[in-house]
Amino acid sequence: MAVYTPAGVAARRAHGRHIQLSGPWVTAREAFWIAVETLRTHKLRSFLTLLGVVIATTTLIVVMAVVNGMNTYIAEHIANLGANTFVLHQFQWAQSFDEFIKAQRRNKPIRLEDYDFLRDYLRGYQAISALAQIQPGPEARYKGTTIDEVDLMGLTPSHMDIGREKVAEGRYLSDQDNNHNAPVCFIGRDIVDKFFPGTDPLGKEIIVGGRGFRVIGVAERVGTTFGISQDNFVFIPMGTFRAYFMPRPELLVFIKAPDSKHLPELEDEVRALMRARRHVPYHEADTFGINASDTLMSVWKELTGPIFAVTIGVVAVFMVVGGIVIMNIMLASVTERTHEIGIRKSLGARRRDILWQFVIESAVMAAAGGLVGVFLAYAVTWAVAAVFTAKVPLSAVFIGLFLSAAVGLFFGIYPASKAARLDPIEALRTEN
Amino acid sequence: MGSQVASSPVQESHRPADGVIIRTEDLWKTYDMGEVAVHALCGVSFEIARGEYVAIMGPSGSGKSTLMNLIGCLDTPTSGRYWLNGRLVSELTDDELAHIRNKEIGFVFQTFNLLARATALHNVELPLIYNGTPAEERLERAKEALRVVELGDRMYHKPNELSGGQRQRVAVARALVNNPSIILADEPTGNLDSATGAEIMNLLDRLHQSGNTIVLVTHEFDIAAHAFRVIGIRDGKVDRDERMK
Ligand SMILES: Nc1ncnc2c1ncn2[C@@H]1O[C@H](COP(=O)(O)OP(=O)(O)OP(=O)(O)O)[C@@H](O)[C@H]1O
Numbered sequence: 221m222a223v224y225t226p227a228g229v230a231a232r233r234a235h236g237r238h239i240q241l242s243g244p245w246v247t248a249r250e251a252f253w254i255a256v257e258t259l260r261t262h263k264l265r266s267f268l269t270l271l272g273v274v275i276a277t278t279t280l281i282v283v284m285a286v287v288n289g290m291n292t293y294i295a296e297h298i299a300n301l302g303a304n305t306f307v308l309h310q311f312q313w314a315q316s317f318d319e320f321i322k323a324q325r326r327n328k329p330i331r332l333e334d335y336d337f338l339r340d341y342l343r344g345y346q347a348i349s350a351l352a353q354i355q356p357g358p359e360a361r362y363k364g365t366t367i368d369e370v371d372l373m374g375l376t377p378s379h380m381d382i383g384r385e386k387v388a389e390g391r392y393l394s395d396q397d398n399n400h401n402a403p404v405c406f407i408g409r410d411i412v413d414k415f416f417p418g419t420d421p422l423g424k425e426i427i428v429g430g431r432g433f434r435v436i437g438v439a440e441r442v443g444t445t446f447g448i449s450q451d452n453f454v455f456i457p458m459g460t461f462r463a464y465f466m467p468r469p470e471l472l473v474f475i476k477a478p479d480s481k482h483l484p485e486l487e488d489e490v491r492a493l494m495r496a497r498r499h500v501p502y503h504e505a506d507t508f509g510i511n512a513s514d515t516l517m518s519v520w521k522e523l524t525g526p527i528f529a530v531t532i533g534v535v536a537v538f539m540v541v542g543g544i545v546i547m548n549i550m551l552a553s554v555t556e557r558t559h560e561i562g563i564r565k566s567l568g569a570r571r572r573d574i575l576w577q578f579v580i581e582s583a584v585m586a587a588a589g590g591l592v593g594v595f596l597a598y599a600v601t602w603a604v605a606a607v608f609t610a611k612v613p614l615s616a617v618f619i620g621l622f623l624s625a626a627v628g629l630f631f632g633i634y635p636a637s638k639a640a641r642l643d644p645i646e647a648l649r650t651e652n
Numbered sequence: 653m654g655s656q657v658a659s660s661p662v663q664e665s666h667r668p669a670d671g672v673i674i675r676t677e678d679l680w681k682t683y684d685m686g687e688v689a690v691h692a693l694c695g696v697s698f699e700i701a702r703g704e705y706v707a708i709m710g711p712s713g714s715g716k717s718t719l720m721n722l723i724g725c726l727d728t729p730t731s732g733r734y735w736l737n738g739r740l741v742s743e744l745t746d747d748e749l750a751h752i753r754n755k756e757i758g759f760v761f762q763t764f765n766l767l768a769r770a771t772a773l774h775n776v777e778l779p780l781i782y783n784g785t786p787a788e789e790r791l792e793r794a795k796e797a798l799r800v801v802e803l804g805d806r807m808y809h810k811p812n813e814l815s816g817g818q819r820q821r822v823a824v825a826r827a828l829v830n831n832p833s834i835i836l837a838d839e840p841t842g843n844l845d846s847a848t849g850a851e852i853m854n855l856l857d858r859l860h861q862s863g864n865t866i867v868l869v870t871h872e873f874d875i876a877a878h879a880f881r882v883i884g885i886r887d888g889k890v891d892r893d894e895r896m897k
């Protein structure tokens with residue numbers, strides 16, 4: 221028989237003094253497993269309890285994912301619309317509604333004369349092109365197949381040096397085509413996939429907007445933007461466009477600077493020339509818009525501030541609501557487990573041991589809610605990414621988990637301190 | 653102010669001699685029940701030396717459990733003084749009391765007081781958890797204690813998978829796992845039939861033989877007969893104190 225002698229006590233006690241240091245850690249582990257056990261045995265109740273934290277974490281991560289996705293998108297797509305390119309258009313893009321209404325009255329469309337003028341008088345640009353478009357896009361047909369709507373655009377051949385569309389087969393539109401109003405077209409991948417699966421599109425005639433065009437070239441795939449395909453286009457020469465569809469189209473004029481250093485200069489020059497040409501008095505606003513890709517960037521950056529502000533508000537509300545629910549459940553749990561607390565105290569649990577137990581239980585529970593929120597956020601982000609753009613940054617996962625654990629910790633303090641302050645003998649006498 | 657200065661030497665003079673593990677002096681416990689005050693203890697004084705085996709006897713309601721809870725530092729007296737191992741308990745802080753419950757006292761309750769959701773092994777580990785014993789040593793000692801109470805083959809059973817006698821043996825294992833100075837048992841056989849009760853008493857006898865101090869509450873004479881000394885309580889007062897054997 222093993223011997224338990226008081227003589228052994230003294231030796232063990234001396235030993236016990238430095239062991240004491242690891243005490244909080246040991247109780248923390250005990251508390252952690254109690255929390256996990258509670259979660260396992262009350263799955264549904266725990267989930268409902270944690271709904272607030274789940275929603276808050278999901279919201280936070282999804283918003284961060286969308287913002288992150290937008291950032292990536294803008295960096296990759298709009299920015300590569302031409303790093304050093306800007307667009308002269310009747311309107312300034314992405315401006316406030318009020319300003320847009322004002323501009324609607326004041327601004328005049330950009331015409332071919334404007335384009336010719338700039339081409340001849342502007343100095344220091346690398347390329348300049350004009351683009352006209354029919355909205356909504358017309359129908360396209362080839363033999364028995366129909367595409368309800370294609371992006372039909374009239375382009376000056378110089379757009380080859382500016383646009384994203386690179387030649388994959390055949391050739392781009394030429395000055396020759398433009399000068400002779402040739403019925404030719406340069407088409408995108410989607411058109412090829414629909415009309416010419418497995419066959420060579422070059423030289424074939426397709427019908428767009430009721431007119432026939434011979435395919436002279438096919439572009440490489442561009443990809444999607446906001447989930448919308450960018451390969452559903454039919455480019456025709458500007459001359460042909462005017463002859464067939466619109467004698468006086470409203471234009472977008474693309475201007476490319478040789479490098480980023482000369483971009484602001486070039487913008488100023490265009491502005492000065494256009495103002496002079498339109499006789500805009502010096503104290504009045506432009507009657508046209510100059511849109512650079514970084515204009516869009518800055519608009520987006522200004523937008524992210526309010527988006528985050530709203531998100532923080534929403535997340536905070538859900539977290540607080542979630543925290544209060546957790547606090548109430550923990551208070552109920554303390555009452556329910558008074559006898560257990562009594563037992564633990566009778567065995568030497570100090571106040572801080574009991575405090576830790578319940579605070580950690582609360583934090584682990586909330587963190588578990590955060591974890592569910594993370595999974596949910598991945599699911600939602602996956603769905604969003606299918607139609608828009610979103611990508612969960614790892615930092616969002618950490619912030620979400622950390623925040624939910626912190627909420628559990630904070631709202632666990634009050635119930636835990638109630639538990640810690642229980643009188644040992646009273647608690648032990650409570651039967652449940 | 654002056655009284656405080658004076659009180660220290662007085663306490664010193666009442667300090668129990670070496671070898672005395674428990675000394676109570678005029679302990680009172682009064683429950684204030686609004687209109688009436690219930691005096692559960694009315695001036696209890698006695699000493700218990702290291703290695704003694706004491707039975708506290710008395711009729712129901714005489715204050716035995718109240719006294720045990722005071723000795724076990726679970727409760728505090730309304731007045732009076734109590735020394736445990738030479739330390740005046742009423743001067744101790746909450747944490748120090750917890751430490752004493754953990755290290756000095758092994759409590760065995762009539763109703764077992766095991767954690768229902770934990771295994772026998774984990775129940776026995778609990779006191780070691782609260783003094784920060786490292787996991788390996790903790791497991792080793794908890795298993796050893798369970799073997800002492802002959803439950804080596806029931807370590808992973810939960811209380812509801814054990815018989816009453818087995819549960820009480822888990823409780824005894826838990827009480828002795830920390831090598832306490834005293835084992836306090838409040839009617840440890842109260843919820844058991846006489847055969848299983850005898851098992852538990854055997855266990856306590858063995859623990860006493862190996863040097864443990866044991867204080868036992870009972871109102872059965874044949875249980876009290878295991879002890880070497882009987883303290884009788886009636887209406888909150890000690891009415892007899894006799895050594896036997
Ligand atoms: N928490 C309490 N509040 C009020 N009165 C109490 C409380 N605890 C005990 N008492 C009273 O103190 C007296 C002594 O109770 P105690 O439990 O110590 O008796 P006991 O000797 O252990 O009895 P039993 O043999 O029935 O267990 C009783 O009159 C009881 O009613």
Ligand SMILES: [Mg+2]
Binds near residue numbers: 716717718
């Ligand atoms: Mg009793």
